[in-house]
Every structure is written in C-alpha cells, then in structure tokens.
Amino acid sequence: MKKYILIFITIVGTNLQAQNLDSFFKDANIFFKANVKHGKVAYDAIHKNPERLNALLANAEKISVKESDAKNYQAFWINAYNLSVIKGIIDNYPTSSPLDNKGFFDKTTYSLAGKNVTLNDIEHKLLRPKFKDPRFHFVLVCGAVGCPPLISEAYLPSTLNAQLEAQTKKAINGNFLKVKKNKVSASKIMEWYKEDFTMNGTKEIDFINKYRNEKISDNAKLSYFEYNWNLNKQ
Incomplete structure (x- = not known):
C-alpha cells in the first residue's frame, strides 16, 4: 500500500509542477505582450x-x-532572467541605466525555482556553462539599449530553438554589427564573451557568417563599439 501511495504522491507532485510551469509560461507571455514593444519596456506602466x-x-x-x-x-531561466531584470529596474525606478544601481547584476538576489540567485548566477552558472550555446547572448536582455532587443512574448520550450535562431539572426543582421567594406565593428558582447563565439576552433567571423544574410570576408578586420547602457525604456 505504501508503494502505491508513494507513486500517487509522485504523480500528483509531477502534475502540479507541470501545471505551475505551464502557468508561468502562459502568464509570462501575457506580461511581455502587454509591456514590451519594439524591444522597449513600459517601465512607467509597470511601476x-x-x-x-x-x-x-x-x-x-x-x-x-x-x-x-x-x-x-x-526557457524557464531565460524568461526568469528577463523578468528579474525588469523587477530590478522597477525596484530602483526611476533610473537611467541598470549600472546606476550598485550590485544590479552580481549582488541583488531573486528567489527562483527554489534558489536564491543573482542575474549573473542565472547567466554564468545556470545557462552558459551547462549548455555552451552562444545564442543565449541574444535572448538574455540586461535592460540596456545595447542589448539585443527583448521580444514581446515568452520563450517557450516548444518554440525555443526557433526563437533562439530568430533573435540571433535579427541581431547579426541588425544593430549588433556595423559593417563597412572590409571592416566589421561588433557589439562589446562579442569581445566580453569571445570564448562563446569561438568554440570548437571557429572564429568570430565564422559565427557571424552562419547567421548573416550578406556574408563577410574571412579576412575582415573586427573591432568592437562601445556598449549603450541607457535604459531600454519605451
């Protein structure tokens, strides 16, 4: 009897966890649709x-x-990161930049999925080292104009790969790069996380050309432009 009770409890617990996760994705989707437009966040309204x-x-x-x-x-941790960034801004609102708030990325903690974590913990401990996917840099949005844009929907497990691909292509073919003849200037993100874009012996230009519509010469000179830390506010 105890065996069957344990199985029953396990099944119920698993179902509840799945329901909670589904509810989170659904509510996150509603929230982003209501408060994000063209990559900018309605901080005034949320505050x-x-x-x-x-x-x-x-x-x-x-x-x-x-x-x-x-x-x-x-999908959970990407959405949790983006929501926590917004929460961090709101808790310090009005503010002009996430950098105006001491410890924004490495000291302020959030209680998520049974853990007390900082934004840096999510990015550098829970995602990047575990999955080694450079596309994370195009979906984790730090609250600044220099970040790739926040989308007006939640990242969902069923569409995650397509969303990662779409956001990476959008960035590489957009403001993430400035191309003039044989000179390429990239966001500082590519300098800060060079190891992510040069895994398995590839070069940064290789990564760029994987997603860029108009290919760049392998001999192109790569530099980096300054990051815009101003708030991504509507």
Missing part, C-alpha cells in the same frame, strides 16, 4: 501597477525545473 510582475515572480519561486529537461529548463 504604477507591479502586481502582475510580482505575481509572476512569486509563481517562479515555486517552480521546479531540471537541467536534464533542457527545453523547459532553458
């Missing part, structure tokens, strides 16, 4: 009515995700 954001993060605190369940895990 006046933060209830939906706070409820989302309260739900995220109770969620359980496993690294082995890669799509759910990655």
